[in-house]
Amino acid sequence: MEVKELIGTIELPDLGLFLPELIVLITAFVLFTLDLALSPARKRLLLPSISAIGYVSAFISLFLTGGMTGDTFYRTFTKDTLGTLIKIFEVLITIGVLAFANRYFRHRRSLYGEFYYMLAFTLLASMILVSSYNLIVIYVALEFVSIGFYILTALMRGSFIAKEGAYKYLILGGLSIALASYGAVFMYIYAGSIDLREILTYRGQDHHYLILGIVLFLIGFAIKIGAVPFHFWLPDAYQGAPTPITAFMASVGKMAFFVPVVRIMPLIGEKFSFAWMITVGVIAAVTMLYGNIVALVQKDIKRLLAYSSIAHSGYILAGVAVTETIGLKAVIYFLIAYGVMSAGAFLAVALLERSGGWENTIAEFSGLRFSAPYLAFSFMIFMFALLGVPPTVGFVGKTLVFMALSYDKLWWLALIIILSTAISTGYYVRLVVLMYMKDREKEVSVRERSYLETASLAVLTLLTILLAVFPSAIWELISPSAEILFQR
């Protein structure tokens, strides 16, 4: 091939499609450089503000480029409605997390510059992860997000729990990436392509490689989303990580890791749909039962929320089992719902941790209503949302999953959801009872609460209710994104 021809085949990337990621990328590099160059006193002011400016402009650019869809970078990067929707919430929640970071780390006396650029890089990676069909890009982004999470988890260098959590996460995370990439290899052998759309629409003779590939790929992702029996890292990592990071991992991380699975859903043909339904359904059932039963006996609030996160992976997976548009819509809604409510719950805990002598035990929530009424109220809203009490997003999510399950006549799974929700009533309601109906055992006073923190919690609380009461606002994005995926 002549050089001229080679140059002729180069297509210029459509940066408009990549604009939000580009902004986050630039922010990340600027933060990285400034962290090396500046003095500590300046860093404290500049790094958060630059991050905030970067994220906010990425958020705005997501809306500006919202209507644009298409592939770029030689079809390795796809911008579609689903990606945009998830990215909107990823960036929004990251902004919320950022509001908490500064004071939290200063309280723990470990404010390091790497927090800011690692947060930016991880956000970037999770934005790329949700917008690609290319196995190589998915692999790279998956690795990228995970490395970010390992480092962020271990940010408290002195803490034993943090190191333990990060180490466990590193080992199981490495395994998951290995499995996912191995699965990708088999899919490539089957179809001779690394594009998921082509692989799953390819009509080959030998399905064994495809099945093996999908199974390994899914196990890789199942580890990342904390599905039982691949969940062992999750409670330790969630407990060990600094709480704002836990909020970030639970919400943004879960959304990012679920989306590639969601993208496979519509491509599962008639041939596999039964096997898919059974496999995913069983994993979902086991996951939600296990998560809820173990959460019931937890004494540490972060571990409790971590097990509730496992249980929610189960609920979302129940929607994944239904490979129809309604199932896809339920999954997308539930993902966003879970992102909002888990971020809120963990961030509320992050705020409480700043109160003197707070040890993250559940008993300390006694009488919280008297010492911090507004915080207790928003925490109660998050608990009710996680439980699925109307009118919160958790309730709408469960309703949609029920609708999806009855669409495919998966009654047994629906009954297991009811059973595990019944189990979960025990611990969510216990927290509400402690906060509102018991007398306080100890004075809780959060020192120097900043307006940004309050605002961020208030926004998340409002979103928890408003996205349920006025669902049409995000439904206009969910509905087309699910239907476009099915058109292929």
Added chain:
Amino acid sequence: MEIIEAPFPFVTLSIAVPALFALGVLYLSQKHVKILGVLGSLITFFISLIVLYLFDYSRAGSVQFYEEYLILEELGVKLSLGIDGLSLIMYLLTTLVSLVAILWSIRDHQISTRLREYFFAFLLSESFLIGVFTSFDLIVFFVFYELTLLPMFFAIGIWGYKLRLYSAYKFFIYIFVSSLFLLLGVATAVVLNYQKTGSFSFSYFDLLKADFSGTAGLLLFVLFFIAFAVKTPLVPFHTWLPDAHGEAPTAGSVVLAAILLKMGTYALVRFNIGLFPEATLKLMPYLVSIGIITILYASWMTIVQNNVKRFVAYSSVSHMGFIVTAMFLLNREGMKASVIEMFAHGMTSASLFMIAGFIYNRLHTFNMNSLRGSVKFMPLFAVIVALTAFASMGLPGGSSFWGKFLTVLSAKEYGTKLALLVLGGAFFSAAYVLYMLKTLFLDVREESILIHFTDIRGYKLLSFLLLLIPILLIGFFPHLFFGMFVEATDLILKRFINLG
């Protein structure tokens, strides 16, 4: 079902007014809390009286004052509110009893702390309850149905007696978990309808047109029934009720017994019988037997109770048994009996719980043995107790007479044996009421404590009067009430005629 648009959004208004006052109570100063609380429920009561006046009784079967606001177009979720004859009587019950409960709370000694939250909870619960009885969209109905749980959960847990936390937990878990079945049922009904018609709709009117027959109908009936049977409660599922009542503050018990339980029976008539006639007909013998078992079992349990609030709670269960038995007899008399008894039991049970609360304020105990002869030096109160008790027993002229009499009458259509069984239930309910009256009036005890008791007066007297007037009205002029709802229930029964 015919729909008549609202000339003015009365229903929205009566949902919004208590909710707005609830917010006002929360943010205004402690001093005005009680005034605001009473004002909120009073205004709502007046709105309901206006609705009662404007309601077109010649078309009581159609849904009047109908409003519709779109929530989610693709899934067909609409906030559709309206009032037909059946809703009207429950709506009236809600506004009346909420007013009574709030009037009672003004002078209740149990309520001394966290007043704002208390009135906030009760006003909100009024708002949600009106939502339950007026929504004609299944998911909106479910949201209100579930929301009513929260204020009562807090009322029991915060202002209750000794075992309040245990009872609050139990209440929450029973109701919440059982209503998950309802949620699954609603989702399934909608999806099944979608698979037939190709469009999602949660609207009651659209689902009425859908034909849920065979296994699907049975499955849906059972899913709906579990939720409502726990709420009502029917016998194997009733154990949360005595605990909740035993520990709830008086006003909480009043709202719980008078309105919250009626949500279950109202929904059974509206949804189970209304939407799944074929399944209802098939399961009818079992349902009637569950009802009769509830009557008998709860009556026996009532007689042995030592705590007067648990006593009234069990008597409530047995009355709910009457309501359920009557409705599943599936004839005109039975339906009339069922709905009139819902209203009547609302009045008498509220009054009985207030009697228990009143005596507690004087004697500081719920123990039956300590209550012996306690009304002796309070003549006015004694009259109220006697009137309520006889009305609850089913003496002619009292409110429960029509419920019990018509149930027996409609059971007679299916044979004398069944009628005798129901009559047996009525006999036991007379037995426990007489036992209560004997304890309060005739048993002797040392009079030195009793002599200092002041008689009932003020707000408390007013709240009793508000209940006694309808009790006597139903007793002497039942047709005033039958006229409200008979057309609506006839419309529901009409679907059975085609089935044979």
